Amino acid sequence: MAPPDPGLTRSLVLPDPTDPRLTRRVTGLDHEGREVEAAVVHERPLTLFLNGQEIVTMMTIGDHPDYLALGYLLNQNMLRADDRVTAIEHDADLDVVVVRTERATNYEAKLKKKVRTSGCAQGTVFGDVMEKFEQVTLPTDAVLKTSWLYALTKTINTCPSLYLEAGAIHGCALSQGPEVLLYMEDVGRHNAVDKIAGYMFRHGLEPAGKIFYTTGRLTSEMVIKTVQMGIPILVSRSGFTAWGVDLARQAGLTLIGRARGRRFLALSGAERIAFDADLSAVGEEDRKHRRKAAGVDA
């Protein structure tokens, strides 16, 4: 919608762990029976309407409801790339967000037929999402330098985040070359993805040349969403599912998992990788950030 910024050289959106709406302090007992205080992440319902139609109620940490709403609709094929959004109305008291478009919309029939996807195995996609998936052609000239990959994972692991503050949260990031442009967090991994999709739509960020990063597993749903967004490279510190690998190979997506410290594993599209990094200069993760070294994490 807005023209893209040609001079992107630093992060546009990063988590704000100091936002008091996002966490709460609670007291409990630790393993020695001592009373301790801990930060826990908030989750609140957000009901999404597209024009006059109620679409879904999501549980979210509540930041960026506008991007979340747009991204959800885009990733479910309810909003088209050429749609003109005339208004996004967020009512924080009612926990409602309404997206209004120039085009009249009606997804009553579509909302009745869902298919669950993997991950938490509670994800849902609609039949036409798979149809669109099969039509996407990803750019073949994209490159991933391993030095960019290490810069990206270092930024994610060390920049202030709700994860480091309170844990129990997923993160997704969009980067270009060695720079992280967007880093969004949410209790739901899918929400974090959708917020990035919504931001890209709202601000006209092109997917070509971008790298998508997730803390979560590389399941079918993550692969489908990344391909739908037109992004050629998907990286995760977590593992793979077989269907995720199959879909990535079918779409020609570069799929990199288990990216921790200097290690990673590419199971699709490895021809895009340029091994330029000096591995002896890439450290293992220190204890603080190793917390994120999850295998079970999506």
Place this chain on the structure above:
Amino acid sequence: MAPPDPGLTRSLVLPDPTDPRLTRRVTGLDHEGREVEAAVVHERPLTLFLNGQEIVTMMTIGDHPDYLALGYLLNQNMLRADDRVTAIEHDADLDVVVVRTERATNYEAKLKKKVRTSGCAQGTVFGDVMEKFEQVTLPTDAVLKTSWLYALTKTINTCPSLYLEAGAIHGCALSQGPEVLLYMEDVGRHNAVDKIAGYMFRHGLEPAGKIFYTTGRLTSEMVIKTVQMGIPILVSRSGFTAWGVDLARQAGLTLIGRARGRRFLALSGAERIAFDADLSAVGEEDRKHRRKAAGVDA
């Protein structure tokens, strides 16, 4: 259904990482550009019918479709504790499982109205699930010895599992005292929970005196399901969400998170904990099992 076994002294069900249906070998490149082979977990669709009605299509690793079907229906209040199941028919070619009950069922109206819950933020519960949640009274005389807790986490971390074989999978366990009775894994955390609920129903295992363990986060949905199953103690190696803590306190559930090595944090129901373990004898997790030390993992 079957009478409970009074002499439970060892595990009844453990993961079978050698089952060739559950993983596949795929080749890729590692961080040094070398060709390597890795195991990835399978996920396949399973469509569940209750009598004549199609309820849902789940993505699952595919073991224990009977327990998964029963547990899903129980945890969604579509099957009652006193229902008589007359047949469970699984067709592995069609990826269909049909549960038949003596009582005639019709959930057409219910299937239309869902509310998403947290976790992956794609979970769904129905309105009547919250109503039932509010009616559950958990046993107040339950006890959790910290020595049992450490025995439980050690078993989960060290016994052969799909997690250790291929990663990217969630685990749930049911234990009694220091013994793990059931340990189920699935790509979807909710499937693993449901398989345990289905097993308990099928074999008449009582929830009193049991401890429920999950590798995933302590979200609202995990708390709701544990309380619905009547289990008084829920343990996770992962973190908490604020709503999960609120619901646990409301229901009087003992909620323990961040259980790794000798550390843990109890944010609800800490009065049930008996600190009997000698902490100097409890080791930190070694590197192999620290892989599970996720904060971002549900």
